[in-house]
Amino acid sequence: MKNKERTCNPEPFMRISKRGVVMPLWKSLGIRAIALAAALIVCAIVIFAIVKLNPIKVYGAMFEGAFGTNKRMWVTIRDMMMLLCIAIGLAPAFRMRFWNIGAEGQILAGGIVSAACMIYLSKSMATIPMMILMLALSVVAGGIWGFIPGWFKAKWNTNETLFTLMMNYIAIQITAYFVALWENPVGSNSVGVINSKTKIGWFPEIFGQDYALNVILVLALAVGMFIYLRYSKHGYEVAVVGESENTARYAAINVPKVIMRTMFLSGALCGIAGFLAVSGASHTISTSTAGGRGFTAIIVAWLAKFNSFVMIPIAALLVFLDKGAIEIASRYNLSNHVSNMLTGIILFFILGSEFFINYQVRFRGGKQKEVQA
C-alpha cells in the first residue's frame, strides 16, 4: 500500500516555501495571537499535568506578580525600560546585519564607569552635573566597547559574532576586578549598595517615583532611534550596508565608516543601559549587573524588526513572564525551574510563529490559492 501510494503520488507530503508577498499586518498579528494562545494552552497542560494546579489561578498569580501592587508595577516598568534600552541599542547593529551579541559587555562597561563615579565623586559633585557626567562617560565606555569589534570588522573583516562574544568575557573579568577592588566589606565579594545613606549618584525621584527618570530617558531614546533608523541619512546607510555591502559600495557609501560609527552608537546605547542599571536601579555593580539581558534583548530587537515602538510590548511581555515566574515560584512553592519551563514554552511558540509569518506550509494535494494570501 505504501509503495503504491508513493508511485502514484510523487508530490511530497509537506512543502515549505517562503512567502512571496508580505503578509498584511492584521494577519501577522493574528498568527502571533494564535501562537500566544496556543502557548498558554500548552502551559496550562504542563501546569496541570506536573504540579496539579489550576492554570487560570496560576496565570492570575503571574499577573499579580507583575502588576499586583503599585511598587511591583514600577519594578516591572523599570526592568522593561532596561530591556527596551538594550534592544534599542542593538537595533542599528542588527539592522546592519552586524551580529552584536556583545551587549552584556557594553552594559558592564557603562555600569563600571557609573559605579566608579558614584564611589569616587560622591563627595565632590552635585546630583545634576554628576548625572550628566555619568551619562557621558557610560556613552563613551559602552561606545568604545562596541567600537573595538566594529573597527576590527571594518579593517580586517574579523568575525563580529565571536569578537563581541569574547568582549563580554573580558568585560565580566574587568567587572570582577573592580568588584574585588570596591568590595564592601573586604572579602565579601560584593560591592553592596553604593552611597546607601547619602543616595549620591542615584536617579532622583520625579513625580514622587524612583524610576520615572528611567522611563523618560528610555522613551526619548526609543523615539530618537526610530527617527534615526527611518528618516536619517545614517539610518538609510545602515540599512543599505545591511542588505548588501556591494550595493552600498556602489552607492559610494563608506562601508567601514558606517560599520564603526554604527557599532559605536550601538555600544553607547548599551552603555547607557549600564548607567540605568547601576545608577537608576540597583545602585551596585556585580558581574550579574547585565544578567543575561543583553541576550534577551536580541529577541526583543529581532521580533520587533528593529521598530522601537513594537519593541515596547515585546519587552513588556518578556518582563511580565519573568516577574510572573518569580511570583508563582514563591506562591505555589514551585522551584524556579517550573516557571522557567513556562517561559521557555511561551518563547518557543512566539518565535515559532515567525516561521508561519515568513513561510507557508502546503500539504500534498492542497489548493494553490494560499499563495495569493
Added chain:
Amino acid sequence: MKKYLAIALTLVMVLTMVACASTPAAEPAAEPAAPAADAEPAPAEPAAEPAAEGQPRIGVILIHDENSGYDLAHIEGVKGAMATLGIADSEVVFKYNIPEDETCYDTAVDLAEQGCEIIFSVSYGHQSHMMAAAAEYPDVTFVACTGDTAALEPVDNVANMFPFTFQSRYVSGVVAGMKLKELMDAGTVKDPHVGYVGAYPYAEVVSGYTAFFLGIRSIVPEAYMDVQYTNSWYDPVAEGEAARALIGKGCVIIGQHADSTGAPSEVQAQMDAGKVAYSVGYNIDMLSVAPKAALTSSQNNWAALYTATLDKFLKGEAIPKDLALGYADDAVMISALGESCAAGTAEKVAEVIAGLKDGSLQVFDTANFTVKGEKVTSYLWQDTDGDFVGDSGEAIVDGIFQESVFRSAPYFGLRIDGITELN
C-alpha cells in the same frame, strides 16, 4: 487517505489540549486551599498596619533553594519556629534563589508590599540591600541573618542574628582530631595534614576554620591545616575540586565551610579509590553522600534563633539588634557520628559539649594559639569608620577572645600559626 488520518489526529490532539485546559478551570475544588488563602488579603497597604494582634506575616529571602543544605536549615528553622509558636503555615512566604545583588532589595520591598511584617534574609551579601529596604519601610522589621551592621544602622527596624557556629565547628574538629589520632596511632598516617574548603576569606569563614583547627589540635597538637577558597557559597564542582586538590597535597581530613555536598562526595570518591581521607561537613548530615568518609557535620539549629526572635516579635517586645546563641541554647549541634569515627569519640564529644555549655571550655582561649609566634593580647573588633580595620572595642577579655559576644556576626579575623591559606 494519509491526509485525512493526519487531520483527524491533529484534531484529536487539539481537542484533547482544549479539554485538558478547560477541565481544571471548571473544577475549583481541585485547587489547593493554600493559594486561595494567599490570594485573600488585599494588598492595599497592609505594610503600614502594626502587628497588633493575630499572626504576623513572615517573609524569608533565601539565597538558594532546598537543595542547598544551608538554605534547607533555614527553611526548617523557620517552619520549626512557626510550629513552636503556633503560627499558621500560610503566614510565611519563602523567596528562593535570590542572589546577593539588587534582586534582594526588590524582593525585600516586594515582601513588605505584600504585607510581611518581619522579613529575614539568610546570606551575608543580602544585608546591604535589606538595610536599603529597611530605610524605606520603617514599620517592617528586617533581620539579616549572618549580617553585621544592624547595630550601626541609623534605623531601629533592623537586626542581625547568628549562631555560635564556631562552637559546633570546634566540636566537629574534636571528632576529626580523634580520627586523626587513631590513624596516627595505627601508623596509617604519619603527617597530620588537614585541609579545609572555605567559601570566602573573611571573618565568618576564618572564625569557623580556626575553631575547627583548634578542635583538632586539642587532640593532635602537631596538626597543621591548609585552606582552599572557592569564592562561592555554593558550587559543588569547585568544592569537589578543592577537596581533590587538598587530598592531592596529602590532607587526610577535609573540613568545609561551603554549602554543597561537593567536598564530601569527592572525599568519598577518593576514599573508594584507595586514599586515606575523611570528611567533616557543614549544615547537613553528609552520610547520605559519603557513608564511609563522613565523620560528622557541624550544624546550626536556626529554629532556636527564629523562635527567640519571632517570640519577641509576637509579644511586641523589641528584638535585640544582635542575637547569638550557642550550645547552651541548643542553637548549634553536630550531626550523627559516622561509622568511621574513632572509638571513644562519642564520650569525648559529650565531655566537650558539657564544657562549652557551662563555660569551662572556651574555644578561643588565647593560651591555645599564637599569631606569628606571639600570644595575642589585644584585638579591636569593631569598625566604625568603614575602612574595614577594627578601630574600637576590645575583643580579648581575661585572656579569652570573646567571639560573637559583642556582635552576633563573627569577628575573629586573626590568621593563627599552623594554618595556611592557599589562595
